[in-house]
Amino acid sequence: MHQRLLNQYGLLTTREVVRHVLKIFDPEGVEHRLRHRLRRTVYRSKGPNYLWHRDGYDKLKPFGFCIHGAIDGFSRRILWLEVASTNSDPKVIAQYYLDYVRQFGGTARIIHGDRGTENGYADWWIEFFKNLTDSGLYNDNNVLHRECLKFSFMDVIQTELHRVVLEWNVHSIRPSTNLEAPPGKPDILYFLRESRGSQDYSIPTDVDEIDIAEHMCATRPQVKGCCPAFKQLAEMIMVDEGLDAPTTVDEACRLYVNLLDLIDDL
Numbered sequence: 001m002h003q004r005l006l007n008q009y010g011l012l013t014t015r016e017v018v019r020h021v022l023k024i025f026d027p028e029g030v031e032h033r034l035r036h037r038l039r040r041t042v043y044r045s046k047g048p049n050y051l052w053h054r055d056g057y058d059k060l061k062p063f064g065f066c067i068h069g070a071i072d073g074f075s076r077r078i079l080w081l082e083v084a085s086t087n088s089d090p091k092v093i094a095q096y097y098l099d100y101v102r103q104f105g106g107t108a109r110i111i112h113g114d115r116g117t118e119n120g121y122a123d124w125w126i127e128f129f130k131n132l133t134d135s136g137l138y139n140d141n142n143v144l145h146r147e148c149l150k151f152s153f154m155d156v157i158q159t160e161l162h163r164v165v166l167e168w169n170v171h172s173i174r175p176s177t178n179l180e181a182p183p184g185k186p187d188i189l190y191f192l193r194e195s196r197g198s199q200d201y202s203i204p205t206d207v208d209e210i211d212i213a214e215h216m217c218a219t220r221p222q223v224k225g226c227c228p229a230f231k232q233l234a235e236m237i238m239v240d241e242g243l244d245a246p247t248t249v250d251e252a253c254r255l256y257v258n259l260l261d262l263i264d265d266l
Helices: 002-009 015-025 027-035 090-104 120-134 143-170 186-191 207-217 228-241 249-264
Strands: 051-057 066-072 078-084 110-113
Touching: 051 090, 066 090, 078 090, 078 143, 090 207, 120 143, 143 186, 143 228, 143 249, 228 249
Parallel strands: 051 110
Antiparallel strands: 051 066, 066 078
């Protein structure tokens, strides 16, 4: 939150002030986070790209959104953080991995799969979608509601995840008792490893090999997470009614309600 205030709003404050304000305005959220505090993994990694941890977060799965990410064990830099309608299809997970390998030009010596962990970001969305359900605007037994929710919110959630990645990768990690997890900013620890007396342990990969792996083992998730037929219908309605693609939560909520009303009138 301290980093978000600085990067997104240009507000310079201290972490202590942020903690006090959160206790005043969101005491229940603070208490919940304290009760479910993340048990941090003790990383043992020689340097950048020696060990990657990949993880799936299924807390939003009941609403049709599955988050998957990976982090470098040495620098704690987030390598990818993506949302789709599935985390159970290994070909989709393979696509995330191959996209990063292609972009970076190499892979780690070891890739470790973790079990799902607590995630405060997902908690906010769970509360939001529960409120949508309680208000009668969403029914998970209604296939039309499920498809429309994914169509309306998938891109907004993905944009938010990308912002989370940017903020995390430039924030300062404080010193800890684990000497193999040095303090500093993830981006600097990852790209300027010499400053920490480390080296890049990545294994170079050939583009042709990535192409073959992608053809045989990977598939891209459905755009917006919904079925192609619903996507086509929703986009036609948006063009006819002059509706814009949402960029905020409020805009996504309005689009969701409008699409449901317009489809009911067909």
